[in-house]
Amino acid sequence: MLRTRGSVILCGTFLFITWNAILVLFLWGRSPTGQLGDPGQDNSDGIENPSIDVVKDLFRMADILEAELENQKNILREIQSQQSVLELSDRNKAKVQVAPEPVIPILVIACNRVTVRRCLDxxxxxxxxxxxxxxIVSQDCGHAETAAVIRSYGNQVTHLKQPDLSDIAVRPEHKKFQGYYKISRHYHFALNQVFKTLSHSSVVIVEDDLEVAPDFFEYFRALLPLLKSDPSLWCVSAWNDNGRDGFVDPAKANLLYRTDFFPGLGWMLLRELWEELEPKWPASFWDDWMRQPEQRRNRACIRPEISRTLTFGRQGVSLGQFYDKYLRYMKLNTEFVPFTKLDLSYLKEETYRNNFEKEIYSAPVVTYEDVKLGKLNGPGPFRLQYSNKDSFKLMAKNLGIMEDLKSGVPRTGYRGIVSFISRGRRIYLSPPPGWTKYDPTWS
Incomplete structure (x- = not known):
């Protein structure tokens, strides 16, 4: 573009100079009467006697030449002015285009499932x-068939192998949890590879039994700037623990929440968080360790109304825990939401907290029996209040949502509030007004 504009300016300058040269030559070789002397007079003595008319013509021609030169100078000034504007515009465009798009690697944690193919596909x-x-696929276990599946993707993926496959010394009563110890060791290895060896600044972690939604990548790209700029956040998750079909609003695929519960199952973290966690990374049960107050430090995650991941792995170290009762019924989003084009500023801490609490505590309070039997009048939302751990667990269990708590935090909870759909109406299972903090003994 600069080369083209430079050529135009050069051409204009050349035409300006050429025009003036031709004009001067033309005027130089021309007299007003065709010759300077009187054709009827003998000029043999070599003395010219120009008439008064000739002098007037010469002055008139000088005036015309001066006016034309001034006009040409104005044209040249305009050309120079346009050149400065175009150069400034090009410099500004170059500045705008300098920042490259951030790279967001996807880390797939694999072991001995050949069904990793479904995840990768x-x-x-x-x-x-x-x-x-x-x-990046990081494989533990040394399972040959799984390794062959990963290799079949060629340069479409990077295949890492956990070098330490040895058993881990554990207490006798923890021998049955050997798998959880190996998983924690594998995460430590894989995240060090991503952040320290490969020098990435962020990563999205999925496990080999997860299927992703069509807008999975769009979701994380849109939320990366918020994660980087908001110190009250420490992760972005694709998962809704209460995201079973019938418990989410299918018309709100674009709805996002803050949650105090670490969801996992497709989540993004920054290198800065890994630098904080890596020195004290636990030997086992890393996900529950993440949910402890010492690690969470009152930070929240972003999670969606409708999950952007779906687990299809019933078999694993958890031996199908929760799968048959909850996970097999999870709803995976199918609608592409252009999150990068949406205004997500409502998720900033103070704005979100004020608006969320205002909506919850201005909603009419209803009884458990009315919710359970579908005797609610109006479109909602409605607030169902619990007063202690037992009342929360009882209502959650009977209404079909996850009733377990980790360090006092309910799954999907934000300031103690759990949002879900029951019989087509929005329900907020919440503590009384004035909630201040979680009780870690509620577990």
Missing amino acids: KLLLHRPSAELYPI
């Missing part, structure tokens, strides 16, 4: 850019 199907979303 969906990632590759929905991935909009190989350069912006490199897929």
Whole structure:
């Protein structure tokens, strides 16, 4: 673009100079009467006697020449002015285009499931850019068949192998939890590879039994700037623990929440968080360790109304815990939401907290029996209040949502409030007004 504009300016300058040269030559070789002397007079003595008319013509021609030169100077000034404007515009555009798009690697934690193919196929199907979303598969267990599946993708993925496959010394009563110890060791290895060896600044972690939604990549790209700028956040998750079909609003695929509960199951963290956690990374049960107050430090995660991941792995170290009762019924989002084009400023801490609490505590209070039997009048939302751990667990269990708590925090909870759909109406299962903090003994 600069080369083209420079050529135009050069051409204009050349035409200006050429025009004036021609004009001067033309006027130089021309007299007003065709010759300077009187054709009827003998000029043999070599003395010219120009008439008064000739002098007037010469003055008139000088005036015309002066006016034309002034006009040409104005044209040249305009050309120079346009050149300055175009150069400034090009410099500004260059500044805008300097910042590259951030790279967000996807880390797939794999072990001995050949069904990792389903996970990788969906990632590759929905991935909009190989350069912006490199897929890194970190494999533990040394399972040959799984390794062969991963290798079959060639350079579409990077295949890492956990070098330490040895058993871990544990207390006798923890021998049955050997798998959880190995998983924690594997996470430590894989995250060090991503952040320290490969020098990435962020990562999205999925496990080999997760399928992703069509807008999975769009979701995380849109929320990366918020995660970087808001110190009250420490992760972004694709998962809703109460995201079973019938418990979410299908018309609100674009709805996002803050949650005090660490969801996992497809989540993004920054290198700065790993630098904080890595020195004290636990030997086992890393996800519950993340939910402890010492690690969470009153920070929240972002999670969606409708999950952007779906687990299809019933078999694993948890031996199908929760799968048959909850996980197999989870709803995976199918509608592409252009999150990068939406205003997500409502998720900033103070704005979100004020608006969320105002909506919850201005909603009419209803009884458990009315919710359970569908005897609610109006479209909602409604508030169902619990007073202690037992009342929360009883109502949650009977209404079909997750009733367990980790360090006092309910799944999907924000300031003690759990949001879900029951019989087509929004319900907020919440503590009384004036809530201040979680009680870690509620577990």
